[in-house]
Amino acid sequence: MLQVYNTLSRVKEPFKPLKAGEVSIYACGPTVYNFPHIGNYRTFLMTDNIVRTLEYLGYKVTLVMNITDIDDKTIRDSGIAGVSLKDFTEKYTQEFFRGLDMLNIRKASFYPRATDNVEGMIELARKLIEKGLAYEKGGSVYYRISAFPEYGKLSKINFDEIKIGASVDVDEYDKDNPRDFALLKASTPEEIERGIFYESPWGKIRPGWHTECSVMSMKEFGPTLDIHTGGVDLIFPHHENEIAQSEGATGKPFVRYWMHGEHLIVEGEKMSKSKGNVFTLPEIVEKYGGEVVRFMFLSVHYRKKLDYSEPFAENAKNNYLRLKETLDNLDFALRSADESEYPGDREILEVLPELETQFKEALEDDINTPKAITVFRELSRSANRYLETGKNREVLEKTHALYRRFADVLGLFTAAGEEEKVPDVVLKLVEEREEARKKKDWASADVLRDKIKASGYIIQDTKEGPNLKKVE
């Protein structure tokens, strides 16, 4: 039984979707005004892991992730760049998708854009005004927090104790209460000049930040959805506001399970431009490879801070390569598998189902990927041990199948097992080396091995012949 930690209750709860066998997930996606950094991707990856786990457990999952393509920053920075808002956000939207591919993050079912849903937001504002939960002022529409008694239930913030003047710019907007937030913002002259505005009953407007998520999730899923994900920093105010908007409008529970991913920090410190420690995904993918980065993220539980550093990444890489090596060796062994019986056959056949159970239980425990990786390593060790002495086809196939399943659930080793074309030149060198080895001409054999290595391939001699591997 899957258990997930629900931010709303602050405990792990048994997961039961609204509709048996189906899960609806809404994930807060990127604001497309810049290259996303690796911390952003950690959160996107967390959602991917949740989806993959749910599917592994047999659920049919629908994931909706929004693209915020209109807000203060996109408007500001497109203006600075002298580009239309649309062209500007399109560029970074593509950049975002490129990053997802690098990490094997599977695509969501839908990626609604804020600019395509402004009508719905206007509708929501109208409804909230009707219910007395929102008001128009100076051409903007604000949510009246005092009219929603449950405000604060997600973040557990006691608003009486917060010094309002210190943290909220009172002068910026003409609101009844400084904590009230904008559903729709009156357009500025500059925005109107640039054509960034929408007609509404209250004049020209553009959406506020929080409104889109309520509208787009309810558009797809109705008033209540199963899981809503995002980074911990979104708990307040973003998700708190989403609850106020949605539940205020529908009177029904908005989200059943709130799941929040912890932040990624760098060498013990928060990423920030002033510290110069903000990394974009392409930067570190170029250094370590996308799957290694994915593995690195998987090796820390999503509710724990991940402290990125070079030694940490190197460590992850070694761990990753070790697991991959076993898969390669299984692939290699399968080529010479036979039907004979080997002494280790029974033991590993007994252990495989046990490992799968453990793997599943790890993921059922609030998507505990580090624990799942530990089980994966145990499978790796069992497999390696078997490969020392046995090559029974059935055993190898079963072991390989389980290995593959683990890898697929974790989104790893997608390219493994694909036929790689080894250049003929290299193959010829390998042949020559085998000749030399037969003659026990070790000196020539070693020279050839060096040559092969210079061409980018490593040779591993085995009982079944040389196993050729591309240098990572």
Add this chain to the structure above:
RNA sequence: GCCAGAAUGGCAGAGUGGUUAUGCAUCCGGCUGCAGACCGGAGUAUGUGAGUUCGAUUCUCACUUCUGGCUCCA
């Protein structure tokens, strides 16, 4: 200031009221023509101080430190 979470070996990370997984790194052994890969073994840790307990890393309290949130933020 208020709130929340965390503190495990050189590094990363689990679990557990009584022997502290696992991997990387290190050392030793095996396998190997050598190597690689792999297998086996070794050492090294539960922030500090109390309390509960026969016994605590695990429960309680305090302290310290760290990180985050309270304003845009994944």
